[in-house]
Amino acid sequence: MSEQQDTKWKAEFKKDVVYLHVIPRSRARAVVNISPYAIKLELWLRINNIPFETIDCQAFSKKGQSPFIMFNKEEIPDSNFIIEFLSEYFSVNPFPGLNATEKAVARAFIKMVEENTSWPIFIYRYVENIDEYSEYFSPDQPVEVRKQILGKLQEWVGKRAHGHGIGRHSSEEVQKVGCDDIQAISDFLGQKKFMMGDNPTVVDCSVFGVLSQVVYVPMGYPMRKYIMEKCPNILQLFDRLKNTYWTNWDEECKM
Numbered sequence: 001m002s003e004q005q006d007t008k009w010k011a012e013f014k015k016d017v018v019y020l021h022v023i024p025r026s027r028a029r030a031v032v033n034i035s036p037y038a039i040k041l042e043l044w045l046r047i048n049n050i051p052f053e054t055i056d057c058q059a060f061s062k063k064g065q066s067p068f069i070m071f072n073k074e075e076i077p078d079s080n081f082i083i084e085f086l087s088e089y090f091s092v093n094p095f096p097g098l099n100a101t102e103k104a105v106a107r108a109f110i111k112m113v114e115e116n117t118s119w120p121i122f123i124y125r126y127v128e129n130i131d132e133y134s135e136y137f138s139p140d141q142p143v144e145v146r147k148q149i150l151g152k153l154q155e156w157v158g159k160r161a162h163g164h165g166i167g168r169h170s171s172e173e174v175q176k177v178g179c180d181d182i183q184a185i186s187d188f189l190g191q192k193k194f195m196m197g198d199n200p201t202v203v204d205c206s207v208f209g210v211l212s213q214v215v216y217v218p219m220g221y222p223m224r225k226y227i228m229e230k231c232p233n234i235l236q237l238f239d240r241l242k243n244t245y246w247t248n249w250d251e252e253c254k255m
């Protein structure tokens with residue numbers, strides 16, 4: 001069940017239920033949430049059968065970001081810290097069957113996808129193509145309001161991209177960075193069932209969270225064209241994840 005609220009506090013918290021606070025789902029069209037990290041975390045909770053409730057929330061965490069969880073009345077921010085905490089609490093192995101070398105590879109992929117692959121997506125939609133993105137952003141709001149919000153995000157994301165360094169490259173170079181990451185993901189996935197083998201791990205959740213933003217949103221992303229034309233194995237992985245763990249994905253995506 002999903003509800004919208006401005007504050008982090010609910011009158012009633014059930015013990016051992018994860019209250020997953022996410023940017024309101026209504027901000028997204030064609031994908032469950034505009035936040036890759038919210039999708040990643042929800043998928044991980046689903047895969048591991050951890051009881052949770054999604055709460056659409058305008059507020060950000062005490063670290064100023066979304067998503068975050070409220071768990072047994074404690075606020076925990078950041079998807080990676082949350083997964084670490086919940087894995088310990090519920091005795092879940094986030095990397096089942098992996099040796100130390102494989103775990104090192106898993107970590108490298110998570111960091112690449114979340115800290116690098118995500119940027120060409122944010123730059124494409126928030127910095128370079130806000131008019132196109134306004135068709136897929138906050139569909140419940142009038143187009144002028146959407147464009148106003150996106151205009152502010154354009155400046156903010158642009159500055160952050162410059163600070164990160166990636167924003168100093170040309171559009172073509174930025175998109176090449178994204179496509180090169182996608183090729184690395186596809187090459188490593190090969191014919192395996194999941195990124196790290198027979199079992200789904202956080203790596204699949206990160207890849208799905210970030211790349212679902214381009215796969216399911218039919219904009220002109222060069223990264224989308226690249227996946228559609230060259231990486232059928234990524235599309236098969238996404239079908240497998242949705243069909244097994246998120247069977248109501250399509251219903252939950254507003255079109």
Ligand SMILES: N[C@@H](CCC(=O)N[C@@H](CS)C(=O)NCC(=O)O)C(=O)O
Pocket residue numbers: 034035036037060064065066067077078079080
């Ligand atoms: N490392 C964080 C990243 C979360 C993140 O970047 N969230 C974005 C929304 S998609 C956000 O809150 N941005 C606001 C900000 O960084 O000030 C996580 O994994 O949860």
